[in-house]
Amino acid sequence: MKINVGVVFGGRSVENEISVITANQAIQAMDREKYAITPIYITKTGKWYSGDALLNVENYRDTKKLLSMCEEVYMRPVYGDTNLYRANRKLFQKESVIKLDVILPALHGTNCEDGTFQGIMEFSGIPYTGCNTLASANGMDKVTMKMILKECGIPVIDYRWFSDKEWDDKKENTISKIEELGYPVIVKPANSGSSVGIRAAHNREELLDAVDYAISFTSRIIVEKYVQKLKEVNCSVLGNYYECQASVCEVPVRSGEILSYQDKYMNGGGKQSQGMRSTVREIPANLPETSTKFIQQAACDTFRALDCDGVARIDFIIDEATDKIFVNEINTIPGSLSFYLWEYSGMNFSQLIDRLIEIAFRRKQDAGFKAVNYGENIFATKVANGAKMGGKMGGKLGK
Ligand SMILES: Nc1ncnc2c1ncn2[C@@H]1O[C@H](COP(=O)(O)OP(=O)(O)O)[C@@H](O)[C@H]1O
Ligand SMILES: [Mg+2]
Structure with missing residues (x-):
C-alpha cells in the first residue's frame, strides 16, 4: 500500500511562483514506489485545485488555461476527515477525490509558511511535514x-520595530528610536520574504522612503543596523x-x-x-x-x-x-x-x-499521547448547575 501524499503549493503569497518550483522539484524527487502523489495548487486568490496538469511547470505560463484542466478541491477543517473533496461534484461522481495520509506543504511566505496553513492541518488532524503552527508563525x-x-x-543584529500606526501617529519618536542604531540601516517588512519590500537607508530621507515602501507590504516593520x-x-x-x-x-x-x-x-x-x-x-x-x-x-x-x-x-x-x-x-x-x-x-x-x-x-x-480531555464533564457537575446565567454564581464559571 502506497502512502497518499498531498503536495500543497502556490498560495496567497508573493512567493507563489517560487513555491510552484519547490513543489515540482520535490514531486520529481519522491519515490513512486512508496508514495501516491496528489498535487494541490492554491491560487493567488486562495482557491484549491488538483490535477495532473499541475505537474508541468510550463503550464503555469497561462494559469487560466491550467486551471481549466484541473478540478477545484478543498479539505474540511473537521478532525479526522483527511479527504480531499471535489468543489463541483458532477452527478454520480464521488464526493471525495482521495483520502490523504500526509500533507507536504511546499509553500512559501505569508498565508502559507506562517502557521495559517499549518493551523488547518491541525484542525483536520492530518500529519503534515515541517514546522507546526507556533514555530511557523514565530x-x-x-x-x-x-x-x-x-x-x-x-546573537541577532541590533534592531528596532514599530507598527504602521506608530509611524503615522508618532513619526518623530519612531525616527529617533531608529536613529539610535546609527545609519546606514536596513528596513524590512516583518513578515515578508524573498527580499520583497526591503531597502537600505543611508540617511533620514532614504529612511522615510524605505519605511513607506515597507509599509506598503505590511503593518509591522523592523529596522536593523546595516552591516556594510x-x-x-x-x-x-x-x-x-x-x-x-x-x-x-x-x-x-x-x-x-x-x-x-x-x-x-x-x-x-x-x-x-x-x-x-x-x-x-x-x-x-x-x-x-x-x-x-x-x-x-x-x-x-x-x-x-x-x-x-x-x-x-x-x-x-x-x-x-x-x-x-x-x-x-x-x-x-x-x-x-x-x-x-x-x-x-x-x-x-x-x-x-x-x-x-x-x-x-x-x-x-x-x-496522540497527549491529553485533550481533562477530568469530568464540567457541565455534569454540581458546580456547573449553579453557574447558569443569573444563578447563584452570577453566571461565572471559575477559571
Ligand atoms: N542587517 C543587514 N545588513 C546588511 N544586509 C542585510 C541585513 N539584513 C538583510 N540584509 C540583506 O538583505 C537580504 C534580505 O534580507 P532578509 O532579512 O534575509 O529577508 P528575506 O526574508 O526577504 O530574505 C539578505 O539576504 C541580505 O543580503
Ligand atoms: Mg533572507
Missing part, C-alpha cells in the same frame, strides 16, 4: 523571531527538538546592496527558473572550521528555540569588520526545501523527503 515574523532568539542568548561588509552564510537543519542535525553551509552570492529576489531565483541562466537552485553560491562555504562549527551549532539552537520540525534553513550574517556572526532569519519552509545542501551532506532529495514524512508521522503519533 519563524515568519522577524520581530517575534528575534525577540525569542535574543531571550535564548542567540558582510558575508552571508546559510545552513539547513533537519529533524525535531529531540534530534536534529545541521547541513553543510553555503554562501549565496549577491549582485547589489542586498541579496535580491533576482539573485535568489533568476541567476540560473537556464530556460526557466530553478527556484533557490538558481542562486549563485559557494558550497560548501569556504569558512574557518571554527566559524562553520559555530554556525552549525547556532542553527540547531535556533531550530530548537523555535521548536521547529522537518527541514528549515537558518541564514546568518558575518560582520567582516568584527568577525561577529549573527542569525539573520529562519525559513521554516526553505526554497527547494534546501535539498541542495543535504545532497552535499550525503542525503539525496528522495531520502530527505522520506525523512520529512517520517518526522511528520512521528509528531502525529506523539501528539
Whole structure:
C-alpha cells in the first residue's frame, strides 16, 4: 500500500511562483514506489485545485488555461476527515477525490509558511511535514523571531520595530528610536520574504522612503543596523527538538546592496527558473572550521528555540569588520526545501523527503499521547448547575 501524499503549493503569497518550483522539484524527487502523489495548487486568490496538469511547470505560463484542466478541491477543517473533496461534484461522481495520509506543504511566505496553513492541518488532524503552527508563525515574523532568539542568548543584529500606526501617529519618536542604531540601516517588512519590500537607508530621507515602501507590504516593520561588509552564510537543519542535525553551509552570492529576489531565483541562466537552485553560491562555504562549527551549532539552537520540525534553513550574517556572526532569519519552509545542501551532506532529495514524512508521522503519533480531555464533564457537575446565567454564581464559571 502506497502512502497518499498531498503536495500543497502556490498560495496567497508573493512567493507563489517560487513555491510552484519547490513543489515540482520535490514531486520529481519522491519515490513512486512508496508514495501516491496528489498535487494541490492554491491560487493567488486562495482557491484549491488538483490535477495532473499541475505537474508541468510550463503550464503555469497561462494559469487560466491550467486551471481549466484541473478540478477545484478543498479539505474540511473537521478532525479526522483527511479527504480531499471535489468543489463541483458532477452527478454520480464521488464526493471525495482521495483520502490523504500526509500533507507536504511546499509553500512559501505569508498565508502559507506562517502557521495559517499549518493551523488547518491541525484542525483536520492530518500529519503534515515541517514546522507546526507556533514555530511557523514565530519563524515568519522577524520581530517575534528575534525577540525569542535574543531571550535564548542567540546573537541577532541590533534592531528596532514599530507598527504602521506608530509611524503615522508618532513619526518623530519612531525616527529617533531608529536613529539610535546609527545609519546606514536596513528596513524590512516583518513578515515578508524573498527580499520583497526591503531597502537600505543611508540617511533620514532614504529612511522615510524605505519605511513607506515597507509599509506598503505590511503593518509591522523592523529596522536593523546595516552591516556594510558582510558575508552571508546559510545552513539547513533537519529533524525535531529531540534530534536534529545541521547541513553543510553555503554562501549565496549577491549582485547589489542586498541579496535580491533576482539573485535568489533568476541567476540560473537556464530556460526557466530553478527556484533557490538558481542562486549563485559557494558550497560548501569556504569558512574557518571554527566559524562553520559555530554556525552549525547556532542553527540547531535556533531550530530548537523555535521548536521547529522537518527541514528549515537558518541564514546568518558575518560582520567582516568584527568577525561577529549573527542569525539573520529562519525559513521554516526553505526554497527547494534546501535539498541542495543535504545532497552535499550525503542525503539525496528522495531520502530527505522520506525523512520529512517520517518526522511528520512521528509528531502525529506523539501528539496522540497527549491529553485533550481533562477530568469530568464540567457541565455534569454540581458546580456547573449553579453557574447558569443569573444563578447563584452570577453566571461565572471559575477559571
Ligand atoms: N542587517 C543587514 N545588513 C546588511 N544586509 C542585510 C541585513 N539584513 C538583510 N540584509 C540583506 O538583505 C537580504 C534580505 O534580507 P532578509 O532579512 O534575509 O529577508 P528575506 O526574508 O526577504 O530574505 C539578505 O539576504 C541580505 O543580503
Ligand atoms: Mg533572507
